[in-house]
Amino acid sequence: MAAYYDDKTILYLNGQFVKASQAKVDLYSQTLHYGYGVFEGIRSYRTDSGETKIFEALAHFERLKRSAEALNIPYPFCGSDLIESTYELLRQNNLQDAYIRPLVFSPANMSFAPNTESFISIEVWKMAKFLGDKLIKVMTSPFERPNPKAFKIEAKATGHYVNSIIASQDAKAKGYEEALLNDMNGFVAEAPGANMFYEKDGIIFTPPPGNILPGITRAAVIDICHELDIPTEEKFFKTDDVKSADAAFFCGTAAEVIGWQSLDDVSFKKNWEDSLSRIIQEAYKARVIEREFRFAPV
Ligand code: PMP
Numbered sequence: 001m002a003a004y005y006d007d008k009t010i011l012y013l014n015g016q017f018v019k020a021s022q023a024k025v026d027l028y029s030q031t032l033h034y035g036y037g038v039f040e041g042i043r044s045y046r047t048d049s050g051e052t053k054i055f056e057a058l059a060h061f062e063r064l065k066r067s068a069e070a071l072n073i074p075y076p077f078c079g080s081d082l083i084e085s086t087y088e089l090l091r092q093n094n095l096q097d098a099y100i101r102p103l104v105f106s107p108a109n110m111s112f113a114p115n116t117e118s119f120i121s122i123e124v125w126k127m128a129k130f131l132g133d134k135l136i137k138v139m140t141s142p143f144e145r146p147n148p149k150a151f152k153i154e155a156k157a158t159g160h161y162v163n164s165i166i167a168s169q170d171a172k173a174k175g176y177e178e179a180l181l182n183d184m185n186g187f188v189a190e191a192p193g194a195n196m197f198y199e200k201d202g203i204i205f206t207p208p209p210g211n212i213l214p215g216i217t218r219a220a221v222i223d224i225c226h227e228l229d230i231p232t233e234e235k236f237f238k239t240d241d242v243k244s245a246d247a248a249f250f251c252g253t254a255a256e257v258i259g260w261q262s263l264d265d266v267s268f269k270k271n272w273e274d275s276l277s278r279i280i281q282e283a284y285k286a287r288v289i290e291r292e293f294r295f296a297p298v
Helices: 030-034 057-070 079-092 158-173 216-227 239-243 276-288
Strands: 010-013 016-019 042-046 052-054 098-105 119-126 136-144 178-182 188-190 195-200 203-206 232-234 247-252 256-263
Touching: 010 079, 016 079, 042 079, 052 079, 057 079, 057 098, 057 216, 079 098, 079 119, 136 158, 136 247, 158 178, 178 239, 188 195, 188 239, 195 216, 195 239, 195 276, 203 216, 203 276, 216 232, 216 247, 216 256, 216 276, 239 256, 247 276, 256 276
Parallel strands: 136 178, 136 256, 203 232
Antiparallel strands: 010 016, 010 119, 042 052, 042 098, 098 119, 178 188, 195 203, 195 247, 247 256
């Protein structure tokens, strides 16, 4: 397992900065037993000017609040205070390129009755600057994404990630790098921890909100396409549509923009280097470090 912390690491816990090795969590917590909690995955980057910048900090902390509200989890926290504390936490841990993990968790409660309080922790650890230069082999998963009639699928709830873990482990056990999950209607939905796009004849397609976690990176990709005059369309489609695409990619805070080599061993029509998708990848890479990006048409 990765080393997320050592003896010196500081984390944020309910308004205080404490040593990670000394922080305590209640083993009777409802979150630990039932997966009833919400969290975020955020990244900070050292920008071109040398500053530390949390990418889309407000959007992430607002989603954390919406996730809590969707699940009826008390959220007595203030977004701007949390952002300030996260910057302080990065400073205390001497990190610029980092992954940031806020978690809102529930008190001891073995019943299903609502709580009157919540707790919050924020952990940070080092993350390499850009992961996604290689292309990945993707497999259509036999597992579907959770049914939105059974879960608040737009919430980033801890319990949802049991689905992500089993799908991802299954794909890796079968020799692929990541899984692609359908929704309960058989349309393509997303990866265990990222959204997906494909490119066909100069248009970029992605599933609409409803059966996916609508990612903040997904929104940034759509925004980049608007800026670069690349047409985008949200629609339902099947894996066969993706297999006849020119290119495809996943996007998410951790994954950033990562191109696919193949889906179920079927390769794409365009070389990644010649695709619009790669231009989007480059534009995203520039955006997170606040570097100006100039569109050089392929
Ligand atoms: N879908 C799922 C299931 C995810 O876990 C994530 C990562 N949070 C995403 C999509 C991408 O979301 P974001 O771009 O906000 O990280």
